[in-house]
Amino acid sequence: MDTTPSSADGLDRDIAALKAHAADYGAQHKVIDRITWPNGARIAVNFTADFDTMLLRRLLNEPPQQLAKGEFGGRVGIWRLIELFDSHKIKATIFTPGRICELYPESLRAAARSGHEIADHMWEHRVPKEPELERDHLKKTIAAIEKTVGKRPVGTRSTHSRELLLEHGYIYISEDSMDHQPNWLSADGTRPLLNLPFHYAIDDAMFFSFAWLGSDNSAQRMMDPDHVEELWWRMFEQCYRAGGYMNVCMHPFVSGRALRIAMLDRLINRMKALPGVWFPSCEEVARHIIGAH
């Protein structure tokens, strides 16, 4: 290791910069102490589905087999998920790219009729760097969702800027994994946006997506659903004991496969067997927290 004074100075500067960055990041997130849920529930579980189908794969210029895999989500997977949630009387949140409204409008209308929330997941699964284009994408997505299901989205899973989202009436974002509890996002304490965190450890694509994002063959993920059920069950037990919040992230093209639907069905039955488990949409969680905290 080089310990010359000049590199030590450089290291000090790096550490100071990292600490400042961490403090800044921390100041932008305010965790809510002792969240309480309606009817004395012990835990709120959000089932969320990112309705990506082939949009991201197309942006990444992936081969036709990958695109077809995504398309399964729009043709079959989304319908199986709606059926699963309906059979358990669970209200889920479907984060929907605006262009999905053109591609699979019937499934979105059916989900909305069942009381599921249709929320924003960017226009074509990306947030443009150019501010005017970003605004245009957000507005197009809002208009497309409103035209399809008759209601504007109030939440997003994206990196759209907070100010832009607030300006368009959004109340929550479900994007980062900085905490395990809902928290407020605000640089200065004013105009906060509620963050409903998720985590990749409870994300179906991390366990079941073959050749995910162009990964090579040695990085393929094709896990046994029984094994994943046990991992997720242990995670749920831990969250349930502590009380609070859990956000399960799914994709119709991943979880919509038959064996995985069966696994989710078993998992939900196990969750429902415990008292005090609430299965609302993200919007219901957000409105409750905004009202009560």
Ligand SMILES: [Zn+2]
């Ligand atoms: Zn996505």
